[in-house]
Amino acid sequence: MNPTETLEHLHNIGPVLAAELRRAGIDTPQQLLDLGAERTLLALKPADPGSCLNKLLALEGAIRGIRWHLLPKGRKEELKAFLRNI
Numbered sequence: 384m385n386p387t388e389t390l391e392h393l394h395n396i397g398p399v400l401a402a403e404l405r406r407a408g409i410d411t412p413q414q415l416l417d418l419g420a421e422r423t424l425l426a427l428k429p430a431d432p433g434s435c436l437n438k439l440l441a442l443e444g445a446i447r448g449i450r451w452h453l454l455p456k457g458r459k460e461e462l463k464a465f466l467r468n469i
Contacts, residue, residue: 388412395441395451403427416446421465428469436466 390401393412407426409415415423420443427434437451439462444451454462 390415393445394449395444400438400441403431406430412445415442420446420462424466425469436463439466 390396390404390410390412391398393415396404404410404415404423404427407423407430409418409423409426418426420439423442424434424439427438431438440451440454440459443454443458443462447454
């Protein structure tokens with residue numbers, strides 16, 4: 384991850400999700416990386432209780448630098464299980 388990148392430069396992160404992240408106090412790609420997808424989703428939930436699997440997959444893809452559909456099947460299953468248990 385390039386330290387000069389903005390959230391919008393990451394895969395899967397458009398202006399709407401970037402704004403949601405900033406409202407949750409996540410202003411940089413490094414902060415997203417440090418938190419991880421699961422904790423980031425938990426930070427977004429108060430403002431968006433309907434946060435869904437697609438958002439969680441997008442966050443994981445952004446962290447890995449790939450489009451979310453390219454995530455390994457096993458990781459997708461882990462994220463689905465996480466979402467079911469929160």
